[in-house]
Amino acid sequence: MSNENSKPEQDDNIPDWQPVTLKISEEESARLVKEATSKIYARSVKGHFASWRIVMLLFTQIIYYGLPWLQWNDRQAFLLDLSARKFYIFGLVLWPQDVFYMAIILIVSAYGLFLFTALAGRLFCGYACPQTVYTEIFMWIERWVEGDRAQRMRLDESPWGFHKFRIKATKQLLWILTAAWTGFTFIGYFAPIRDLPMQVWHLDLSTAQWFWFIFYGFMTWMMAGVLRESVCKFMCPYARFQSVMVDQDTFVVTYDKLRGEPRGKRSKKVDPKTQGLGDCIDCTMCVQVCPTGIDIRNGLQYMCIGCGACIDACNDIMDKMNYPRGLIRYTSEYGMLHGLDSKQTRRRLYRPRVFVYVGLLCVFILGLIISLAMRTPLKVDIVRDRSSLGREIPGDLIENVYRIQVINMMDKPERVHIKAEGRDGDMKNLQVVLENSDDATVEVKPFTNQWIPMIIRAPLSGLKRGEIYKIKVEAEAMSDENKGVEASNEDSFYVPN
Numbered sequence: 001m002s003n004e005n006s007k008p009e010q011d012d013n014i015p016d017w018q019p020v021t022l023k024i025s026e027e028e029s030a031r032l033v034k035e036a037t038s039k040i041y042a043r044s045v046k047g048h049f050a051s052w053r054i055v056m057l058l059f060t061q062i063i064y065y066g067l068p069w070l071q072w073n074d075r076q077a078f079l080l081d082l083s084a085r086k087f088y089i090f091g092l093v094l095w096p097q098d099v100f101y102m103a104i105i106l107i108v109s110a111y112g113l114f115l116f117t118a119l120a121g122r123l124f125c126g127y128a129c130p131q132t133v134y135t136e137i138f139m140w141i142e143r144w145v146e147g148d149r150a151q152r153m154r155l156d157e158s159p160w161g162f163h164k165f166r167i168k169a170t171k172q173l174l175w176i177l178t179a180a181w182t183g184f185t186f187i188g189y190f191a192p193i194r195d196l197p198m199q200v201w202h203l204d205l206s207t208a209q210w211f212w213f214i215f216y217g218f219m220t221w222m223m224a225g226v227l228r229e230s231v232c233k234f235m236c237p238y239a240r241f242q243s244v245m246v247d248q249d250t251f252v253v254t255y256d257k258l259r260g261e262p263r264g265k266r267s268k269k270v271d272p273k274t275q276g277l278g279d280c281i282d283c284t285m286c287v288q289v290c291p292t293g294i295d296i297r298n299g300l301q302y303m304c305i306g307c308g309a310c311i312d313a314c315n316d317i318m319d320k321m322n323y324p325r326g327l328i329r330y331t332s333e334y335g336m337l338h339g340l341d342s343k344q345t346r347r348r349l350y351r352p353r354v355f356v357y358v359g360l361l362c363v364f365i366l367g368l369i370i371s372l373a374m375r376t377p378l379k380v381d382i383v384r385d386r387s388s389l390g391r392e393i394p395g396d397l398i399e400n401v402y403r404i405q406v407i408n409m410m411d412k413p414e415r416v417h418i419k420a421e422g423r424d425g426d427m428k429n430l431q432v433v434l435e436n437s438d439d440a441t442v443e444v445k446p447f448t449n450q451w452i453p454m455i456i457r458a459p460l461s462g463l464k465r466g467e468i469y470k471i472k473v474e475a476e477a478m479s480d481e482n483k484g485v486e487a488s489n490e491d492s493f494y495v496p497n
Contacts, residue, residue, distance in 0.1 A: 040228070040229055040291070040293040041149045042139065042149065042288070042289060042291050043148060043149040043289045043313075044143055044149075044289075045289040045309050045313050045316075047308075047312025047315060047316065048308075048311075048315075049308025049312050050308075050309065050312050052127065052308075053308075056127040056128055057133050057136055060133055061133065061137075064185065065181075065185050067189075068185060068188040068189055069188075069193060069194070073091075073411050076088065076193065076194075077090050078189065079189070079191075080189050080190050081190070081191075086447065088447070091411065092372070093409050093447050095379070095449075097407075100371075101368065101372070104367065104368045104371075105368070107364055108361060108364050108365055108368070111357055111360050111361050111364065112361060114245060114357050115357040115358065115361065117242055118245055118246070118247075118357060119250065119251060119349060119354065120250065120252070120306065120330070121242065121246055121250055121251065121252040121253075121300075121304075122238070122242055122304065122305050122306040123306055124238075125232065125236075125238065125239075125305040125306060125307075126306040126307035126308065127307070131223055131224070131231050131236070132232070132291075132305060132307070134182070134220055134223065134224035135228050135229075135291065136291075137178065137224065138175055138178070138225045138228075139291075141171060141175060141178065142171055145171040145174065176217075178220070179218070179224075180213075183213045183214065183217025183218075184196065184200070184217075186212060186213070186216040187205075187212050187213050187216075190209075190212075191209060229291055229293060232303060232305055233292055233303045239302045240302065243302060248332060248333045249332045249333075249335075249348045249349060249351060250332060250349075251330050251331060251349065252300055252306060252332070253296055253306055253308060253311060253330060254296075254300070254328070254329060254330070254331050254333060255296050255327070255328050256326070256328070256329070256336055257297075258339075259327060260278040260279050260280035260297070261278045262276070263277070263278055263280035263282040263297070264281070265283075268320070268321055268322070279318070279321075279323050279324075279327050280297065280327060281317065281321065283317055285310075285314065285316075285317055286310035286313050286314050288313070289313040290309060291305065292304065292305060296328060300333070308330065311328050311329055311330065314327050314328040315328075332349075334348065375409075377408070377409040377410045377482070377485060378406070378407065378408065378409070378410075378414075378475055378486060378487040379406075379487050380404060380405065380406055380407070380475045380488065380489045381404070381407075381489060382402050382403070382404050382454075382473055382489050382490075382491045383402060383403045383404075383405075384400070384401075384402055384491060384492070385400075385401035385402060388400075388401050389494045390493070390494035390496045392460065393457070396461065397457045397458065397459060398457065398458050398463065398495050398496070399456065400456050401454075402453075402455070402456065402473075402491065403452070403453055404418065404452050404454045404473065405449055405451050405452075406418075406444050406449065406450050406452065406475055407444075407448075407449040408444040408445065408446060408448060408449070410446055411447065412481075413444065413445050413446055414443070414444055414446075414482060415441050415442070415443050415477075415478040415479065416441060416442055416443075416475045416476065416477060417439075417441045417475070417476050417478055418432050418440045418473065418474070419473075420432050420471050420472065420473045420474070421471065421472050422469060422470070422471055422472075422493075423469070423471060423490065424469050427463070427470075427471060427493065428458075428462070429458070429459055430456055430457065430458050430471065431456070431458075432454065432455075432456055432473075433454070433457065434452055434453070434454055435452060435453040435454075456473075465495055465496065466495065466497045467495050468492050468494050468495075469492065469493045469494075469495070470490060470492060470493075471490065471491055471492070472489075472490050473490070473491065474486055474488040475488070
């Protein structure tokens with residue numbers, strides 16, 4: 001008789017399951033911990049890719065720090081006014097009803113990132129990512145105050161004294177000022193920036209503004225000054241999912257193992273072929289200039305941000321050794337392994353998914369442009385007065401009470417005429433009555449919306465009591481410049497019993 005508590009019989013030949021423990025030597029464990037926690041002292045580098053990084057850094061930061069100060073028709077050219085629920089983008093004003101456009105812009109940005117990654121890996125990370133850009137700015141300040149790699153290492157190893165304290169304090173002060181200016185500029189995108197200096201001076205910012213000013217500045221200092229490469233190596237999600245978008249034909253920073261190995265130190269006068277050596281002299285300059293501290297000679301790693309610093313450093317060494325450039329270069333894994341030239345490697349870039357990304361980008365961008373071009377600068381919204389569905393008034397008329405919102409998206413005031421018509425054949429001769437208006441017209445200021453009490457009256461003859469009819473309310477611009485510009489909305493008209 002079986003017992004429910006009895007254990008099933010086991011085959012003696014099958015051992016019991018035991019958890020597997022991976023054993024790592026103490027030396028290996030110590031090495032891994034040291035690599036993860038040790039400070040990286042990146043050496044400065046000059047070259048083609050370093051110059052492009054400077055160009056992109058200046059380009060992005062001129063836009064970031066300068067854009068809020070631009071003026072457009074006596075207002076801030078780029079202002080995300082959350083309190084008024086309006087986004088000013090030069091001559092364009094987006095309202096909550098235009099969230100569709102923001103969604104399209106985000107989709108275009110995402111597909112652009114996918115396209116760049118499929119073509120050249122983490123190109124965005126190396127040249128335009130805010131984390132990379134501000135880390136580079138903070139490293140410039142550090143090099144200017146403390147010196148290059150060897151000087152910084154000696155300074156950190158030296159005992160604390162007035163000299164070391166002064167240098168470290170100067171660096172931190174400049175970092176804090178840079179971070180504070182970055183936080184100040186950030187809130188300038190959401191409030192008129194020309195009024196902010198005096199508000200900061202008089203401590204007159206709102207609670208939300210103080211929070212974002214301090215938080216954004218602090219995070220800039222923390223991310224770019226303290227964490228630095230740790231963000232790219234351990235925190236950035238893009239580093240993790242880029243592997244699904246990169247393949248053998250993607251252009252990435254690549255070390256040519258066929259040409260470089262076996263590596264070894266040698267004199268400039270020694271012919272490496274006679275010594276059985278490759279072109280890599282094992283100088284580790286590629287590691288010393290890497291902002292994330294990786295060794296590109298170990299192959300493509302997710303921590304590589306594609307900045308090309310190792311290419312510039314290696315090319316400089318190759319020039320000094322009188323070797324051909326390109327031991328480390330931008331190429332594809334397939335091209336390097338199969339010895340393809342640059343033209344053949346570039347030809348393999350044009351693969352089906354690249355055309356898919358380009359096609360989708362073109363569709364979304366074209367759709368966005370057409371939609372903005374056909375965008376009506378007038379909009380109307382209607383809200384019924386729920387306290388009074390409908391009432392009969394003298395003159396054999398039925399009237400319903402509404403509130404109409406007229407939105408003027410143009411940069412000039414506009415007189416707008418409101419009219420209504422029935423969507424059913426029985427609804428005829430509708431009358432529109434606006435508050436403080438004898439001819440159903442209202443003047444709306446530029447880039448504003450106005451709520452107006454509105455009454456619509458209809459003759460009772462031909463209408464059935466207790467029925468609900470569909471009506472269309474139209475707003476039409478009256479000026480000669482905007483003649484024909486109109487907007488409409490539909491609502492219901494209730495006939496009481």
